[in-house]
Amino acid sequence: DGGITQSPKYLFRKEGQNVTLSCEQNLNHDAMYWYRQDPGQGLRLIYYSQIVNDFQKGDIAEGYSVSREKKESFPLTVTSAQKNPTAFYLCASSFESPNEQFFGPGTRLTVL
Amino acid sequence: QKEVEQNSGPLSVPEGAIASLNCTYSDRGSQSFFWYRQYSGKSPELIMFIYSNGDKEDGRFTAQLNKASQYVSLLIRDSQPSDSATYLCAVATDSWGKFQFGAGTQVVVTP
Numbered sequence: 001d002g003g004i005t006q007s008p009k010y011l012f013r014k015e016g017q018n019v020t021l022s023c024e025q026n027l028n029h030d031a032m033y034w035y036r037q038d039p040g041q042g043l044r045l046i047y048y049s050q051i052v053n054d055f056q057k058g059d060i061a062e063g064y065s066v067s068r069e070k071k072e073s074f075p076l077t078v079t080s081a082q083k084n085p086t087a088f089y090l091c092a093s094s095f096e097s098p099n100e101q102f103f104g105p106g107t108r109l110t111v112l
Numbered sequence: 113q114k115e116v117e118q119n120s121g122p123l124s125v126p127e128g129a130i131a132s133l134n135c136t137y138s139d140r141g142s143q144s145f146f147w148y149r150q151y152s153g154k155s156p157e158l159i160m161f162i163y164s165n166g167d168k169e170d171g172r173f174t175a176q177l178n179k180a181s182q183y184v185s186l187l188i189r190d191s192q193p194s195d196s197a198t199y200l201c202a203v204a205t206d207s208w209g210k211f212q213f214g215a216g217t218q219v220v221v222t223p
Binding site for chain 1: 161204
């Protein structure tokens with residue numbers, strides 16, 4: 001089955017810890033994206049990558065880091081510098097054209 | 113600041129009726145437009161996309177785009193209880209699909 005997988009589904013972090021969220025796709029998509037969703041709000045772009053070994057900051061990149069060493073994988077690290085990390089994190093991917101984005105199931109991160 | 117605006121709702125629709133959702137955007141350079149459905153606690157699911165002015169129909173869903181007025185709408189015909197969800201409007205301004213999302217409209221279909 002082709003699709004996008006994210007793990008873990010739920011993640012709990014203590015104050016001061018870095019955590020890494022996994023995102024893998026087998027759709028052969030070129031571009032991958034990380035979004036954050038807070039209750040009652042739309043999605044906000046954290047980082048995106050159009051090709052391997054290249055990525056760009058989105059609207060809310062502070063406190064986050066990414067890597068794109070393989071086309072299939074785009075992990076997101078939430079660092080201790082992110083002051084309010086509790087949120088629903090969504091990974092998406094797309095071709096350049098057509099550019100519809102398809103989403104993984106999400107990771108819900110809670111800071112204890 | 114590029115913005116995508118939607119009424120937050122909830123939009124209450126009787127079963128079998130038409131639900132009409134609207135979305136306005138501020139960037140005149142926007143090229144492609146998307147509607148996603150998101151059930152509570154789940155990730156967004158693509159329903160429709162539209163690139164050209166006019167209507168595009170897919171089953172019970174119709175997307176309408178008016179670039180001159182900078183709005184895109186979604187009609188859901190014969191609304192079913194399973195259509196109860198939050199509908200997100202997304203707008204892309206470049207070919208790589210960097211999206212701006214609206215906050216979503218909650219739709220509640222009542223039996």
